[in-house]
Amino acid sequence: MPTAILTGPPAAGAPSPLADDLRALGFQVTEAVDAADAAARLAAVPAADRVALVDPRFVGHRHALRLALTDPRFDAAAVPGAVSVQAKARPALVRALGGLAAGAPAAVSAAGGHQTGTALADAPGASGTVSGQAAGDPAGRAGVLPDAVAAALDTEGAAPHRPELGVLVATVPADADAHAAATAAVGAVDEESVRLRSAVKARDGFFTTHFISPYSRYVARWCARRGLTPNQVTTASLLVALIAAGCAATGTRAGFVAAGVLLIASFVLDCTDGQLARYSLQYSTLGAWLDATFDRAKEYAYYAGLALGAARGGDDVWALALGAMVLQTCRHVVDFAFTEANHDATGNTSPTAALSDRLDSVGWTVWVRRMIVLPIGERWALIAVLTAVTTPRITFVVLLVGCALAACYTTAGRVLRSLTRRAGRTDRAAQALHDLADSGPLAEAVAGAARPLAARLPAFAPPAVALAGGGVLVATAALAPAGSWWVVAAAAVYVVTSGLAVARPLKGALDWLVPPFFRAAEYGTLLALSAISGVNGALPAAFGLVAAVAYHHYDTVYRIRGGTGAPPRALVRAAGGHEGRALLVAVLAAALAHHTGLTVALTVLAVALALLVLTESIRFWVSAHRAGAPAVHDESGEPA
8 A cells, every 4th residue: 555654844734635635546644753764764665665755734636636647657746746657767856865865965856836827836935946945954853754765766867756836736835925925825726627528638639539538537537536547448449349239230220220339339438448548547568458458359340340340231342341451450550650659769850740849739730630530439439330320331431541641641641750850860769760670680681681682772762672572572462363372472472671671770761661561461362362252251251360460560559659669589480470371371372262261270370360469468467567577658649
């Protein structure tokens, strides 16, 4: 159980609700008179537990304390008058308290007062930045010990996160006048309204912002008050989406209407789980993985439901369903690869990025640009409405056209940014792109042999080679007659070009295009071969196979984003790598042309890959969660 240590001079006047606030936040409360006493109290707290130091004179909103003392994403966090640490930062806290108790110099945190969103930091007697050292008392007895500790943590290499409080109040008034002003400021702010607003992402899409979030935030609060967790809401969202897919699979108009309504309901819950996490600060590694993974599972299961429903009406749209999944997955890979390539790049900002920033300052262009990329909110609304009022074929055609236009827009913008930005990419970025490439043993062998040649090729060679090899393979698979062994020859060429593309570190301006080109080649080949085979059930089997492989690729992204590294190389090699799977599928399509054995082979391959990647992925994420891996949460905006 987390422990809060009240340390410093007692609050003057009427009893403060501070201890009750801390207990409401889940802390057990104890007291210490100075830094030495606080260090002794700290030693009695189990090493794995969170510890907070709070000045008894603290005046502020409970949510300000919640942000500083309970957010699981940060090893240390602070607001004026309060600081907290988790297990990883505990040694730094011990050293900081030891230094203050012994009278060691401590820097004054300049950030403290700026966290208070009111004018209290400028009021007479307010001490949002005053530490014990600044007051002439190195032990922090007469000053604000938590602020002195926060400043010392900065010098210990465990700089606390200092949350933006906005209009929330967090201060330590030093006299009666300042205390009265702080109390009045607390009463003047509707804390619950602030908390509800902060539960919503600052950068969501138009549909989510204007049609979902105005009420889903209240659903999140309802869930929080009943003790529901974000993971439970995420699971509920998945179940509703699966029911929606089942309704679509009936092939009836009533089923399609119900499917559209349930898909929107699933999206409301999808928004609610993130808002609940922000509202109650219930972030977790496992939750971030479930949220991201279930989003993909819901959408692709719904595609399958639509295809099944169309088949009941005599219309085969499995190729369109698979095409929609391929296009959407490739869009995501473009997003992921570009982000990772520029995660820690150094260099000048491109003119294209500067133009984008200027456009963001014009209100209407912000919403237009967010809608053009067809993020998940707009996309699901489009799918839901079209499902209810049209046919699965029309739904998929419109979806494919919309996603293709969005993909062209975003990819072109990123290519322009890359070409106009003089940047030096790091080894970390190159490694992330290499991991996203998903090269198997065949490509690795070629890369090792071709490394001297690759070093002499021009800067644009990796994406050019990847595009050429993938283009030849997909074109051959689409144009050659069913059963042609020319596809196998093209797949062999693809193995060579794939190895050559990754034979040197991917640090070029456009090298982030290599993973998307590989995804498009592998998925596109499977789509083309299954479509032209004419074998009954080949396309549904291919849909399952792409879903299994796509899960593996998404899992790689989530591990890299979470800072845990890519999946083990043994797993990647066992899965064959993108080039190995493409070659295997080409051989199967040639050997089993016009034979139901192709459907069986693709199904077996899909099941085997799904079991392989799912087993290792679930083991990894559950183990990471139990081991206390840092919680992550995406606040960058609505995903595509």
